[in-house]
Amino acid sequence: METTATVAPKGRPREFCTDRALAAALGVFWSKGYEGASMADLTEAMGITKPSLYAAFGNKEALFHKALDLYEAEKLEYTRDALNQPTARAVAEHFMRGAIDAQMSSCDPKGCLGVISMTACGAEAVSIKADVVQRRASSQAALVERFEQAKRDGDLPDHVDIPGLTGYLYAILQGMAVQAGSGATRADLERVVDTSLMMWPGR
Amino acid sequence: METTATVAPKGRPREFCTDRALAAALGVFWSKGYEGASMADLTEAMGITKPSLYAAFGNKEALFHKALDLYEAEKLEYTRDALNQPTARAVAEHFMRGAIDAQMSSCDPKGCLGVISMTACGAEAVSIKADVVQRRASSQAALVERFEQAKRDGDLPDHVDIPGLTGYLYAILQGMAVQAGSGATRADLERVVDTSLMMWPGR
DNA sequence: TGGTTTCCATAACGTCCGGTACATATTCCC
DNA sequence: GGGAATATGTACCGGACGTTATGGAAACCA
Numbered sequence: 121m122e123t124t125a126t127v128a129p130k131g132r133p134r135e136f137c138t139d140r141a142l143a144a145a146l147g148v149f150w151s152k153g154y155e156g157a158s159m160a161d162l163t164e165a166m167g168i169t170k171p172s173l174y175a176a177f178g179n180k181e182a183l184f185h186k187a188l189d190l191y192e193a194e195k196l197e198y199t200r201d202a203l204n205q206p207t208a209r210a211v212a213e214h215f216m217r218g219a220i221d222a223q224m225s226s227c228d229p230k231g232c233l234g235v236i237s238m239t240a241c242g243a244e245a246v247s248i249k250a251d252v253v254q255r256r257a258s259s260q261a262a263l264v265e266r267f268e269q270a271k272r273d274g275d276l277p278d279h280v281d282i283p284g285l286t287g288y289l290y291a292i293l294q295g296m297a298v299q300a301g302s303g304a305t306r307a308d309l310e311r312v313v314d315t316s317l318m319m320w321p322g323r
Numbered sequence: 324m325e326t327t328a329t330v331a332p333k334g335r336p337r338e339f340c341t342d343r344a345l346a347a348a349l350g351v352f353w354s355k356g357y358e359g360a361s362m363a364d365l366t367e368a369m370g371i372t373k374p375s376l377y378a379a380f381g382n383k384e385a386l387f388h389k390a391l392d393l394y395e396a397e398k399l400e401y402t403r404d405a406l407n408q409p410t411a412r413a414v415a416e417h418f419m420r421g422a423i424d425a426q427m428s429s430c431d432p433k434g435c436l437g438v439i440s441m442t443a444c445g446a447e448a449v450s451i452k453a454d455v456v457q458r459r460a461s462s463q464a465a466l467v468e469r470f471e472q473a474k475r476d477g478d479l480p481d482h483v484d485i486p487g488l489t490g491y492l493y494a495i496l497q498g499m500a501v502q503a504g505s506g507a508t509r510a511d512l513e514r515v516v517d518t519s520l521m522m523w524p525g526r
Numbered sequence: 527t528g529g530t531t532t533c534c535a536t537a538a539c540g541t542c543c544g545g546t547a548c549a550t551a552t553t554c555c556c
Numbered sequence: 557g558g559g560a561a562t563a564t565g566t567a568c569c570g571g572a573c574g575t576t577a578t579g580g581a582a583a584c585c586a
Binding site (some may be wrong): 123151155238239245252253256280283284291293302308311312319 | 354356358359418432436438439441442443444445446448452455456459476483486487488490491493494495496497499501502504505506507511512514515517518519521522523524
């Protein structure tokens with residue numbers, strides 16, 4: 121069939137790889153935030169000029185949404201693995217240890233792009249914030265479902281409040297992201313995770 | 324003695340109350356963040372003009388530091404009460420319930436000024452961030468001391484890792500602040516607190 | 527080769543930013 | 557009353573921002 125043709129587009133071919141450019145943009149947004157990342161920062165890191173950026177990605181906001189897609193697909197992959205862990209405790213542990221790896225990688229900015237975008241409160245960031253909040257809500261809903269399954273499995277005590285437990289786990293994850301972005305060491309975060317797991321209900 | 328004289332300063336008296344103006348500035352910083360708050364936003368909320376602001380407070384950054392002092396003195400008063408609670412559990416509960424009251428007040432912006440300042444990552448916010456990080460560190464050190472006392476009191480099990488526990492509690496508090504600033508309800512946060520307390524070690 | 531299409535690069539646009547000269551008021555001290 | 561000192565209002569500064577117009581370069585099809 122070949123509907124998505126590789127048949128050579130009409131005009132002059134672009135001289136840069138959009139995927140690489142997007143990855144570079146993600147790095148800038150991740151380290152500087154949406155409002156803190158200027159077009160000059162972005163174009164320099166992406167190795168392209170402003171008109172090329174606008175032609176390929178629309179504008180700054182559209183570029184951010186695409187960078188967020190990439191972030192979810194690549195850097196938040198561990199959250200999907202986490203949901204497939206056999207027990208609720210293993211789910212929580214996978215979430216927290218995965219968060220440490222993602223937020224303290226030596227080749228990526230520290231902290232979580234979602235958290236710094238949710239806490240950004242400038243005027244231009246309002247639609248950005250709404251997008252991130254919505255993505256977080258759907259991710260949290262998936263965790264609620266997983267914990268309900270765990271309760272049916274007898275894996276969580278009957279008395280636990282599922283929304284409370286998910287909000288609690290997300291609070292720890294978000295707090296870890298705040299700390300990761302403000303000077304905490306990997307060992308600091310590991311202590312937080314170990315303490316959390318020591319208190320986890322059941323087993 | 325009267326060393327701090329009220330003996331009428333030399334020139335023309337200022338026509339506004341600096342304390343009220345500072346409180347208004349705090350409200351702007353709290354809801355918009357340091358970088359998101361423009362001088363126009365500030366002067367409008369404070370009811371003064373830019374030269375008056377610069378004469379009275381120095382510049383935007385100095386104004387922010389003073390607003391942060393006010394924030395600590397007024398809105399974070401509950402943290403000092405918390406340290407005086409009789410048990411470690413009561414300390415933690417006072418911290419968390421006090422955080423809800425401070426971050427979900429109907430007459431103040433939602434969320435925590437410290438958290439939004441620590442997660443702000445623009446270029447101009449670097450010294451701001453350093454200030455907030457340092458304040459947080461000294462506050463956290465006080466909590467470590469309090470928990471060490473609790474352990475001596477037999478109020479916390481011997482096996483608990485004190486830095487881990489304080490980092491854990493702070494993570495929950497910071498996560499609650501993130502959620503408060505991104506649409507969570509008071510009931511949501513109360514569920515998080517109840518869940519946290521259900522897991523608190525001992526008793 | 528000519529026409530069309532798409533991309534690249536320079537340079538500019540209008541707007542907002544934090545910060546300031548300047549002239550004018552208003553108070554105190556003498 | 558006459559400086560000296562401080563506050564106020566207007567108007568402006570240089571610079572950074574996101575975005576775009578413009579002209580030329582490189583690919584395709586005819």
